[in-house]
Structures are given as C-alpha cells and as structure tokens.
Amino acid sequence: MKTLMVQGTTSDAGKSTLVAGLCRVAVRKGIKVAPFKPQNMALNSAVTPCGGEIGRAQALQAVAANVPLSVDFNPILLKPNTDTGAQVIVHGKALSNMEAGKYHDYKAVAMDAVIESHQRLAKQFEYCMVEGAGSPAEINLRANDIANMGFACKISCPVIIIADIDKGGVFAHLVGTLALLSEEEQALVKGFVINRFRGDIGLLQSGLDWLEDYTGKPVLGVLPYLHDLALDAEDAITVANRTENVSLRVAVLLLPHISNHTDFDSLRLNPNVDLKYVRHGERIGQVDLIIIPGSKNVINDLAFLRSESWDKEINQHLRYQGKVLGICGGLQMLGTDIVDPLHIESTTESTAGLNLAEFSTQLSETKQLTNVSGECLLGDVRVDIYGYEIHCGVTSGPALSRPFLEFSNHPLGTSFDGFISDDNLIAGTYLHGLFDNPIASSTILKWASHGSFEYQGFDLDAHREEQLDKLADMCEQHLDIEKIFALDV
Known part of the structure; x- marks a missing residue:
C-alpha cells in the first residue's frame, strides 16, 4: 500500500478537505483508497458498523472513498471535556479521561495503536491518504508526536504541506513550517499546495516561482476559494443559512x-x-x-x-x-x-x-x-x-x-x-x-x-455526494494529480 500524508501550516488550512478530494479522485482512477488520521481531536464523531467511534472528518473521507467506516481510519480520537483534559478513544472505544500531561506520556503507547491500524489497512487497500493534525511545527508538541511528522518518519511516507492563502502570509507559513522541521522531516516533504486562492492566478506566479526556488520543493497546485462548498465540518460551526422562503x-x-x-x-x-x-x-x-x-x-x-x-x-x-x-x-x-x-x-x-x-x-x-x-x-x-x-x-x-x-x-x-x-x-x-x-x-x-x-426535508446525503464530486473536479483541474499520486520517498 502506498501512503501519502497531507499536513498543514495551521489548523483549518484545508487538510480534511484536500484528503477528501484526493480520496474521491482516487476512486475515479480505480484506486482502492483508505482515509487515515493517526490522532484526531474533535467533539464531532461518527459511529462505525462495528460500534466504534471515529472523527467526523474521517467519516466524510470514507464517503469520498466509497468505503464503509472503520475504526482503523482514526485509531486515536480525543474528545475534550475540559480545557486541559479529554476522553481518549482507541480503536473506536473509550479508554479513559486523561489530562494533557498524562496523555503526552501515553503517546508512545498510542503510536503502537496507530501503526497497528495502518498495517491492517495495508492488507486491504492500495493507497492510504493520511491527514495530519494542526501543524507539524508546533515545537511544544513535537516530542513523541504521533499526529504529524512523528508518524510520517515512522513509516517513511511522502508529505504534502497545505496552506490557506486567505489567512494571509501564505509564503511565511510554508517557509516557516518547513524551516522548523528536522532535516529528515524536510526530506519527506515533497511539495506544497496553496488553498482558497481568490483572483487572477497570474498575479501569484512570481511568488510561486520564488517559493520553489527558495525551498527546492514544487508547488503541486493552487486550489481556488470555493464559495459555496458545504461539507461536514468537524470543528468550526458553519452559521451561514441557505434561506429562500423562510417559514x-x-x-x-x-x-x-x-x-x-x-x-x-x-x-x-x-x-x-x-x-x-x-x-x-x-x-x-x-x-x-x-x-x-x-x-x-x-x-x-x-x-x-x-x-x-x-x-x-x-x-x-x-x-x-x-x-x-x-x-x-x-x-x-x-x-x-x-x-x-x-x-x-x-x-x-x-x-x-x-x-x-x-x-x-x-x-x-x-x-x-x-x-x-x-x-x-x-x-x-x-x-x-x-x-x-x-x-x-x-x-x-x-x-x-x-x-x-x-x-x-x-x-x-x-x-x-x-x-x-x-x-x-x-x-x-x-x-x-x-x-x-x-x-x-x-x-x-x-x-x-x-x-x-x-415541509420538504433536505437530502443531505445527496448534497454531500454533489459537493464531493465538485471538490474532486476542482482537485483534478487545479492540482498536478499525476505527480501527487506518483510521490514517493
């Protein structure tokens, strides 16, 4: 099984969305693909057929991949119940509540569960599309990391870093993130994706050329800002309504x-x-x-x-x-x-x-x-x-x-x-x-x-399929798909 990991410069950079889009593209290419997130922290979760619990983003990515939900898609799920503590869920089952310090010490054990799930998926799928968590450049979280580069180094897989240009400072985000990684980790980074771009792409080209020259890493694509894309949100609550005839x-x-x-x-x-x-x-x-x-x-x-x-x-x-x-x-x-x-x-x-x-x-x-x-x-x-x-x-x-x-x-x-x-x-x-x-x-x-x-109820399942296909269309149009799927270490 080939494995590709998407990491982000920040939270909400577009990791979940890019993995979902690439999963749907893989289906179109006839590739049997599994979504994967080693460690997720979210209060939104889904129930698998075996009665386990995984993050909502991995449930959406499984829909994109046209595969049933599995606890192996998200082996470690943290559900915060206080500002400093969370319920720890391993392979779909609640283990215990842990404070942040205690969980930090537990990460070595958690990594074993992560690798176990990845190995099981390797027996069932041709490709594994992995989503990182937050940013790999969080210095205080790098020890015993299982969510980002810790996992990538453990299995030696190629990494794409995605950044949200709509937040501003996209080149600083990408260069700064890369600079804070070790030499081994930098070697695993095979390219960048810029997300949520608005306007004339020609005005961005000089920046893209500079980024490639400065880092020695290719820009694998620039995704446009999709104004009306509506997919299951794992953390941020979307408040925009689609009101036309409110009663x-x-x-x-x-x-x-x-x-x-x-x-x-x-x-x-x-x-x-x-x-x-x-x-x-x-x-x-x-x-x-x-x-x-x-x-x-x-x-x-x-x-x-x-x-x-x-x-x-x-x-x-x-x-x-x-x-x-x-x-x-x-x-x-x-x-x-x-x-x-x-x-x-x-x-x-x-x-x-x-x-x-x-x-x-x-x-x-x-x-x-x-x-x-x-x-x-x-x-x-x-x-x-x-x-x-x-x-x-x-x-x-x-x-x-x-x-x-x-x-x-x-x-x-x-x-x-x-x-x-x-x-x-x-x-x-x-x-x-x-x-x-x-x-x-x-x-x-x-x-x-x-x-x-x-009232006519809204068919969310049909709407979700339309949105995933729209996302996959954008990925195929704006990303170097062939290069991305050929990435290796």
Missing part, C-alpha cells in the same frame, strides 16, 4: 462542549428554515423551535445554559406554545436531574435538570455506540427514521412512556427512545442525525410549526 425559525443553543453539531447541517441548508446558533451573551428571541444539542460535558453545559438565563427564555417560549427539542445531552437536560457519581464527564456528582419532563439520567462508564433505525412517533403517521447513538447516560422515568421513536432491530434489543410531552410541546431523543432523513425531517419540522406547514 420556520429554529434556534440551536451553542453550548461550550456542543457535540455533533453536524446534526443541524440539513436544517441550515434547508431554504425554508432560518437556523441560528445562540451564542454566549445572546438572547434566544422569538423562534418556533428551540433545540438543546448534544454535549460532551452535560452538567457543566447545563450550568452554562442557566448562567445565560436561557432556561428562563425556554420556559417563556413554552408558555407561548413554542416547541423544544433535546438531542442526546439536550434530552438529559430536560429531565429532573443528572447524576454522575463516577465523574465520567465532570467533577460535579449531580445537578438538577430543567425539570421539563419526569425522568432522571445517570452517567455510566459504558458508552452506547450504535447505528439504528426505526419509526418516528411525533406525527399522526409513523415515518421511517435513522441515525446513530453516542452517549453514556441511562435515562429512566414516567415521561418515557410516550416515546419519540420505536426502534426496528436495535443492536442492544432496545424497543423505544426518548419522549414526547403530554402537551406535545417538548420532545427529546438520543438519536443523532435525525434531520438527515428528508421524510423524518419533514415530520419534525411540521411538528415544530404545530402542523401549520408541510
């Missing part, structure tokens, strides 16, 4: 530890929905539906919600017959209390919930990771719904006697999920991705409007 207003509370915000991409892209994220210091205002999203630290995020007085606004919203939906951690917040005796997510052992439904949640060591399907029970007619579960809470209480959905063949034998309040104003579910199915999304949006409107 429904939806507010998502932007919690400090919000997880799986991609749940709302299909709403954001639906031209009939005005989706807004309510940030620190902002009021919710007049909307039809308030969504409390998932959270990696439910107790602390609930305290944040209260500190913003959003709980008071939610109660006022309900008095005016507005609708409220809680997803995963948001579901847990709607109950009477949340208990964390083992300190799974925080140092607080228990807290009162919003008391909008009669149930209690206890966090446990066992995380539920499942891809599921069933029927949504919100409307008068049952409709198919599918999605995935990522949670370590066990919720029980009388309110669950009127469930949000009924499962079909749940892997763990569970029959029902979530709840719908007796007054039909509040609902909650553990299901992520519930808006991605256009029919189920239409049902939920109709419920949110008290049945006043018929």
Whole structure:
C-alpha cells in the first residue's frame, strides 16, 4: 500500500478537505483508497458498523472513498471535556479521561495503536491518504508526536504541506513550517499546495516561482476559494443559512462542549428554515423551535445554559406554545436531574435538570455506540427514521412512556427512545442525525410549526455526494494529480 500524508501550516488550512478530494479522485482512477488520521481531536464523531467511534472528518473521507467506516481510519480520537483534559478513544472505544500531561506520556503507547491500524489497512487497500493534525511545527508538541511528522518518519511516507492563502502570509507559513522541521522531516516533504486562492492566478506566479526556488520543493497546485462548498465540518460551526422562503425559525443553543453539531447541517441548508446558533451573551428571541444539542460535558453545559438565563427564555417560549427539542445531552437536560457519581464527564456528582419532563439520567462508564433505525412517533403517521447513538447516560422515568421513536432491530434489543410531552410541546431523543432523513425531517419540522406547514426535508446525503464530486473536479483541474499520486520517498 502506498501512503501519502497531507499536513498543514495551521489548523483549518484545508487538510480534511484536500484528503477528501484526493480520496474521491482516487476512486475515479480505480484506486482502492483508505482515509487515515493517526490522532484526531474533535467533539464531532461518527459511529462505525462495528460500534466504534471515529472523527467526523474521517467519516466524510470514507464517503469520498466509497468505503464503509472503520475504526482503523482514526485509531486515536480525543474528545475534550475540559480545557486541559479529554476522553481518549482507541480503536473506536473509550479508554479513559486523561489530562494533557498524562496523555503526552501515553503517546508512545498510542503510536503502537496507530501503526497497528495502518498495517491492517495495508492488507486491504492500495493507497492510504493520511491527514495530519494542526501543524507539524508546533515545537511544544513535537516530542513523541504521533499526529504529524512523528508518524510520517515512522513509516517513511511522502508529505504534502497545505496552506490557506486567505489567512494571509501564505509564503511565511510554508517557509516557516518547513524551516522548523528536522532535516529528515524536510526530506519527506515533497511539495506544497496553496488553498482558497481568490483572483487572477497570474498575479501569484512570481511568488510561486520564488517559493520553489527558495525551498527546492514544487508547488503541486493552487486550489481556488470555493464559495459555496458545504461539507461536514468537524470543528468550526458553519452559521451561514441557505434561506429562500423562510417559514420556520429554529434556534440551536451553542453550548461550550456542543457535540455533533453536524446534526443541524440539513436544517441550515434547508431554504425554508432560518437556523441560528445562540451564542454566549445572546438572547434566544422569538423562534418556533428551540433545540438543546448534544454535549460532551452535560452538567457543566447545563450550568452554562442557566448562567445565560436561557432556561428562563425556554420556559417563556413554552408558555407561548413554542416547541423544544433535546438531542442526546439536550434530552438529559430536560429531565429532573443528572447524576454522575463516577465523574465520567465532570467533577460535579449531580445537578438538577430543567425539570421539563419526569425522568432522571445517570452517567455510566459504558458508552452506547450504535447505528439504528426505526419509526418516528411525533406525527399522526409513523415515518421511517435513522441515525446513530453516542452517549453514556441511562435515562429512566414516567415521561418515557410516550416515546419519540420505536426502534426496528436495535443492536442492544432496545424497543423505544426518548419522549414526547403530554402537551406535545417538548420532545427529546438520543438519536443523532435525525434531520438527515428528508421524510423524518419533514415530520419534525411540521411538528415544530404545530402542523401549520408541510415541509420538504433536505437530502443531505445527496448534497454531500454533489459537493464531493465538485471538490474532486476542482482537485483534478487545479492540482498536478499525476505527480501527487506518483510521490514517493
């Protein structure tokens, strides 16, 4: 198996996007390709068929490569739950919570897991397209590195460095990054890609010539700024709407530890929905539906919600017959209390919930990771719904006697999920991705409007395929694809 690694001068330089584009190009060339990221840090994750957990970017890249999700695509996943600590997930399963210092010492062990996954992929694929993390020039993180040059040197693979010209200082970024690498690492760098260029490429040519002459490395292409490219974002939350004929207003509370915000991409892209994220210091205002999203630290995020007085606004919203939906951690917040005796997510052992439904949640060591399907029970007619579960809470209480959905063949034998309040104003579910199915999304949006409107759900899967093909077209047009795929050490 050939391996090529894409590293960036900064976070958000375009590593994830370039790897996704190259994966789709490889498919067009008839190459069986695997995406790979040795170590990822993100709160957005996806569930593999075997019940493991990987970063959302690798899930998108797997779609681009037309292959099923695998835990080997992202052997180490870090999910931050505090400013200095994170849950460490190895080969799809949560190992423990670690502070940054402790994890730094653990990296030598983590590298073994990374190499094990890469070796397994080598038996199944012709090509491995690897994404680095952040920048390889972070001096304080270079010891025992497994995410960037530490991995590249370990397996001796060629490296492309990508930089975002839209941030400014692109030549300083590329030259500075290269200069901070060791001679061995510099030798692995086989070229540069410049991302998000606007304007006349002829005006950039003198800079490209200088860069090649100064570094001795080729520029393998300049990708244009794709203004309307919309792909699953792993970290940054995209706030731009695609509103054309707005008839429904939806507010998502932007919690400090919000997880799986991609749940709302299909709403954001639906031209009939005005989706807004309510940030620190902002009021919710007049909307039809308030969504409390998932959270990696439910107790602390609930305290944040209260500190913003959003709980008071939610109660006022309900008095005016507005609708409220809680997803995963948001579901847990709607109950009477949340208990964390083992300190799974925080140092607080228990807290009162919003008391909008009669149930209690206890966090446990066992995380539920499942891809599921069933029927949504919100409307008068049952409709198919599918999605995935990522949670370590066990919720029980009388309110669950009127469930949000009924499962079909749940892997763990569970029959029902979530709840719908007796007054039909509040609902909650553990299901992520519930808006991605256009029919189920239409049902939920109709419920949110008290049945006043018929909505057409947005087909996110079809849109994602269109965007990946558009990205691959741009890669083929603006990159030296033949040279890139022929790179070797």
